[in-house]
Ligand SMILES: C=C(OP(=O)(O)O)C(=O)O
């Protein structure tokens with residue numbers, strides 16, 4: 001019933017106004033799935049390769065479609081993803097593009113779910129998945145590669161860890177975002193927004209810490225549950241090999257100073273989460289920091305692990321972190337993302353399912369987070385392509401998908 005009978009690929013717009021790949025998968029019994037690839041700005045050096053969408057589409061039409069159409073069942077995700085890997089023939093999807101691969105992989109999953117008449121999270125996670133829901137990490141202030149003339153740290157993330165429900169957590173993050181706007185206004189700071197809808201004010205990182213801390217406290221008092229915050233430092237973008245350090249405007253921090261700085265911020269602000277605090281090649285620096293603060297907070301590898309089981313295994317062996325960011329397009333297929341989640345979970349690592357800074361209305365990651373019992377989902381706070389996922393989470397929790 002789920003034999004794939006057609007795959008269509010097209011260019012559509014992403015949230016930055018760039019083209020990206022959208023895939024439609026159709027099955028023998030009329031099952032239909034549509035998905036689109038997201039796209040990063042602060043991409044890790046070891047990510048699977050995103051090709052220009054026209055090239056990715058042409059290559060996938062030539063190499064992947066003959067292996068899928070009339071050959072593979074959409075309900076068998078491993079078979080779909082193996083066909084994509086075989087069609088590509090490289091380690092990093094440089095032939096058909098990770099953007100074509102991930103769009104087809106996710107669209108096939110949706111077509112498989114459609115044939116079953118099941119929501120995607122249930123098709124991916126099974127009937128006996130747990131009862132828990134991920135806590136949304138909401139980017140509320142940021143800069144780095146996502147906005148010019150703003151903070152050096154890429155993302156300050158509200159984390160409503162005490163929220164009684166997904167819906168209350170989602171609205172709490174929106175309230176923090178709104179409160180920050182008021183606090184910036186009080187200080188006479190004009191703020192544009194970055195790629196993910198976070199405020200991108202021209203303030204120092206120190207001032208951003210103060211403002212976010214005040215905003216989460218205010219909203220937490222209003223709502224009556226605990227809201228913390230965390231960071232994505234995207235430190236590979238701050239690291240300059242020529243300077244042998246992390247560049248914050250005029251200041252350069254050595255690796256030891258960077259570890260000290262992050263550990264101090266974790267202490268001072270009770271940070272619940274720190275993503276990519278060190279360069280993407282610095283397993284040792286990650287391990288030093290994890291030894292210092294790993295009992296207090298999540299130390300998460302994004303560019304460090306790039307959703308790749310080999311890089312994750314190296315991190316596990318080195319005690320480099322205690323959590324992993326999962327971005328399906330970093331590795332190219334849902335099966336690969338599942339493998340990374342499984343390895344992480346087996347080794348006591350928390351999983352955080354994540355959007356990219358360039359997104360579409362696609363909601364697959366909301367289902368992936370629920371299907372895999374992820375502790376967290378990082379998918380913005382406001383702005384249509386972000387609320388698409390957050391609203392889908394609310395619907396899933398309400399049994400309304
Ligand atoms: C979402 C992120 O940004 P990008 O998609 O630009 O890598 C991130 O670094 O976690």
Ligand SMILES: [Mg+2]
Pocket residue numbers: 232234275276302303325
């Ligand atoms: Mg990141």
